[in-house]
Amino acid sequence: MKKIFAILFAALCFSAVSCDKNLIPDGADTNSVRMSLTPEPGNIPVSGGVFEAVVIVHQGLNLNVDWTVSVDGDPAWVSVSTKDITTHFTGTYAGDDTDVVQKGIECTVSANLSNKKRSAVLRFTVANGASVTYTINQNAK
DSSP states (O other): OHHHHHHHHHHHHHHHHHTOTTOOOTTOOOSOEEEEEESOOOSBOTTOEEEEEEEEEEETTBOSOOOEEEETTOOTTEEEEEEEEEEEEOOSSTTOOEEEEEEEEEEEEOOOOSSSOEEEEEEEEOTTSOEEEEEEEEOOO
16 A cells, blocks of 8 residues: 555656646747737728738747737838727626727728739737738739
């Protein structure tokens, strides 16, 4: 009986040591930047327009990090700025409704008067200078 308890105790101690949450495994990705844009704008119509989207950026093991946005090459036909976006969620039960404010973008695209499709690259940059891009496309007339 003592042998069984000794084995169980040893297994418990080993599992407690191996589950250290502060230990980052060798080779873990701690730098790459990932992002989501919701809702995705799809192809921008020829007439142009404005779209808003919530943006979530993760870097390595850090979730929802601060970011800035810019447009590569700064084309005159597109502009982007940050904006707080409020989303309303309807709960299942009375009183469960809530509003959630998240950081997002507002993107303004001018009408495309050419016969060629065009695209622009939105760049989301985090504090250490790393970035991730999202390409928007606009149809031609």
